[in-house]
Amino acid sequence: MDENLAVHQEMVTTPENQPRSDEPNPVGCNKYRWCLLVLFAFSLFATTLGLGIYSHLQKESQLKSAAPPCLSPACLKASVHFSVAMDPFSHPCDYFLFACGAGGSSTNNERQRIKGSSNEDNGELDKKRAVRTGGLVRMRREADVQGKSDGWLNKFPDRQTALLKAIKEILESSEEGVSMSAAEQKAKKFFKTCMDAESPEKVGSEPFLKLLQQLGGWAVSGEWNQTDFNTTLTLLMSQYSTFPFFSVYVGPDSGEEQNASNQHYIQIDEPHFQFPIDWNNTTHKSKASTRYLRPFYLSCGQYLALLGVPSFKTTQHCGLYISLSTTLAVATYPLRYRLSQKLLYHRITIQELQTLAPAIDWLACLQAMFQPLPISQSDIVLVHNLPYISHMSQTISQWRVKQEIMGTIPLHTYMIFSLLQTLIPALDSRFFQTMRNFSIVTGDTQEEMPRWRRCVQQTERGFDVLLSHAIRERHAQKEAEELIHDVYSSLKKKLTDLSWRDNKSSDFILNKIKSLNPRLSTKTNNLNHTELNHLYAEVVLKEEDFFSNYLQMLVLEQKSRCRLLSHGTRAEGALNYGTLGSLMAKDLLHLLLPDIHTQTNNPESESMCVWSHYLSVTKDPGQAGTFSLPPSKQQEVWVQYSALQVALDAYKISFTRHPTDSSLSGLSYIHLFLSSFTKVTCDADPYREFMPFEPSFLVTVLCSNSGFCPKLLTCLNTSQSSPHEMCLSRTLH
Structure with a gap:
């Protein structure tokens, strides 16, 4: 278009083409009129372009300024929750350097001491891989970290706390005018009886003693009907979710392709x-x-005293209990060592396991645990420390011989x-306090968990399917699915933005991400209200008997394992773009990282830009270039910063879809x-050890370009400098 305009103008103004002034020329008049038309079109185009730029700037301004406040009940409720938390922009230096604890956490202090390159621990790398693929390590953060609320440290709530609070609201919702299944x-009802702290105090240890009588008595009390070892073990595993000598759970095989099967x-x-x-x-x-x-040993004696056992029996029974415990413990290995020795995910049939560890009746135990599912000798199980299982079997066989000689029953x-x-959670507070006191002695300095949190967790253990259904109904599944779609779209833009070494590599990754089907859950057979009622039909709860209700919860938990074994993974809930969006993007980038790392230069260059920014605000001038990062930390910095960029871009996509959304708290x-x-950066993260600083500091880097944040995040320390290079991708422009 510009070239044609230039040609037309040249045709009008070139001297040899101008008509003589003393004679009319219809061709010249036509050319003159054409020139005016072109000039008018050009001015119209310029005006339109200007309006377009103005409109774009207005939209950008809308992103940075608050819309009229939302005054709906839901928004008012969300505003109250937000006002409780510290505004991250009010104290940028303290917050973004020490976000996960007052004055800085020990983890953060360790990060501050990074100097030069360091050799990576292969065991730690494998540990992270195991956590990501197999879920072997269950990492649950049991503390929030700001101020105090309900006697529990409570800064920005992590994912688990946010979810538990949402479940608590469901369990406490009024029954008036609401049709409940x-x-x-x-x-x-279960939650209500759990919250009744007075009920267990009235009955003391009596419920546990009655249960022991139903199980055949106890050798310590002198009344025991000599039940068979494997019979007792099978009963504890199947009915009471208790695993004395080994643990049993359900999960995928990390060696299998994640999308190959569920x-x-x-x-x-x-x-x-x-004990430690x-x-x-x-x-x-x-x-x-x-x-x-x-x-x-002292806590063991205190438990016996609470159960009415005479003190003269404490020495013998607690001594044998500790002796057996320490004998079993010698064959345990930390996760890092088990990874290095390839002791995880050992595939073996139940029949082969029976040969290697004959003291346990494996088939009977597992059949009882997973009934009515058919379990046979040829079924595959995954063992994570076969040497321990073998040692445990030998120890049990030896102690069964010892007990015949000694006349005591230490195994029972x-x-x-x-x-x-x-x-213990269902017994009176004396038992819990005994357990708590020993935990404090071993170095547990966390404050006691509030009762509401413990009760929500206990309710979720038994009613997981029901609560998952309730969360989906109450928390906007459609919006969550839109979020996932936006994150995928933004991720594709980010991948396109990378500097690939060749088109083949780029096409491979893009096709890989395009082949995925983004959805909220892999579980498509969600139960309706009728099916949920049928699932819990056999549950009969009592108004003021939490101990009895707790026993039923343990049975429900066992049924949950059966469903997991037969149906695959559970569904997860959804949060928002800042939390779930960044978490989704981070997980996806971790999956793609091996190919991205080998086929592009972006992770190294972008992470070093972020690292330079961090050093510029935490180190003295002149030292900012003296500290380097090992490759694994470079990659993690890039993944987490890219995830933030992807999530923000996805949020902007959402804003264009819903431009009239109102603001909260005037922000x-x-x-x-x-x-x-x-809020999510203080949450438990299996890759945490690979981050050289608090992930929340990434917001400081993002905000170094004032066009993205409501205000700059700068410190008052005048000695600090800021790098000129902005660590931003074209995805955000």
């Missing part, structure tokens, strides 16, 4: 011991931490103590987005 009524397997691992275990890196041996054995006592640990859209992002 029978299943939902049962969940609310098949889950029975997994067998070390048990959870009640020391590991010797030189001898590669474990042992019970000797400095905690005396407190452990050991199992009953394990059952007691399982049931701009970008302000709200960045605040929600910072």
Whole structure:
């Protein structure tokens, strides 16, 4: 168009083409009129272009300024929740450098000491891979970190806390004028009896003692009908979710392709011991931490006293209990060592397992646990420390011989103590305080978890399917699906934006991401109200008997394992663009990272830009270029910063779809987005050790370009400098 305009203008103004002034020339008049037409069109185009630019700037301004405040009940409620949290832009230096604890967490302090390159621990790399693929390590953050609320440290709530609070609101919702299903009524009744702190105090240890009588008595009390070892073990595993000698759960095989199938397997691992275990890196041996054995012995005696056992029996039974526990513990290995020795995800049939560990009746135990599912000798199970399982079997066989000689029953006592640990949440506060006191002795400095949180967790254990259904109904599944679609679209833009070494690599990654089908959940057979009522039809709860209700919850938890084994993964809920958006993008980028790292230069260059920015505001001038990052930390910085960019771009996409959305607390859209992002950065993260600084600092880098944030995030320290280079991708422009 511009070239044609130039040609036409040249045709009009070239001297040899001009007509003589003393004679009329119709051709010249036509050319003159054409020139005016072209000039008019050009001015119209310029005006339109100007209006377009103005409109674009207005939209950008809308992103940075607040719309009229939303005054709906839901918005007012959200505003109250937001006002409780500290505004991340009010104290940028303190907040973005020490976001996960007052004055900085120990984790953050360790990050501050990074100097030069360091050799990567292959064990740690494998550990992260195991967490990502197999879910072997269950990392749950049990503390929020700001101020105090309900006696619980509470800064920006992490994902689990946010979800638990949402479930709490469902369980506490008023029944008036609301049609509830029978299943939902049962969940609310369970939660209500759990919150009744006075009921367990009235009955003391009596419920547990009655249960022991139903199980055949207890050798410590002198009344025991000599039940068979494997019979007792099978009963504890199947009915009381108690695993004294080994743990059993359900999960996928990390060696299988994640999208190949949803098949889950029975997994067998070390048990959870009640005392700390020391590991010797030189001898590669474990042992019970000797400095905690005396407190452990004292707590054992306190439990026996609460159960009415005479004090003269304490020495013998607690001594044998500790001796057996420490004997089993010597064959445990930390995760890093098990990874290095390839002791995880060992595939073996139940029949082969029976040969290697004959003291346990494996088929009977597993059949009882997963009934009515058919379990046979040829079924595959995954074992995560076969040497321990073999050692455990040998130990049990040896102690069965010892007990015949000594005339005591240490194996049965050991199992009953394990059952007691399982049931402590349903007993009176003296049992819980005994457990808490020992935890404090072993170094647990966290404040006691508020009762509402414990009760929500207990309710979720038994009513997981129902609560997942309730969360989906109440928290906008359609909007969550839109979020996922936006994140995928933004991710594709980010991948296109990378500097690929060749078109083949670029096409491979783009086709890979395009082949994925973004959806909220892999579970498509969600149950309706009738099916949910049928699922919980056999549950009968009592008004003021939490102990009895707790036992039923343990049975429900076991049924949940059966469903997981037969149907695959559970569905997850959704949050928002700042939290769920960045988490989704981060997980996807981690999956694609091996190909991205080998086929592009972006991770290294962009992460070093971010790292330079961090050094410029935390180190003295002149030192900013003296600290480097090892490759694994470079990659993680790039992944987490790119995830933030992708999530923000997805949020902007959403804003164009819903331009009339109102604001909360008078804050701009970008302000709200960045605040929600910072709330998730203190959450448990399997890649946390690879970040050289708090992830919330990435907001500071993003805001170094004032066009994206409501205001700059700068510190008052005049000695700090800021790099001229902005670490931004074209995705955000």
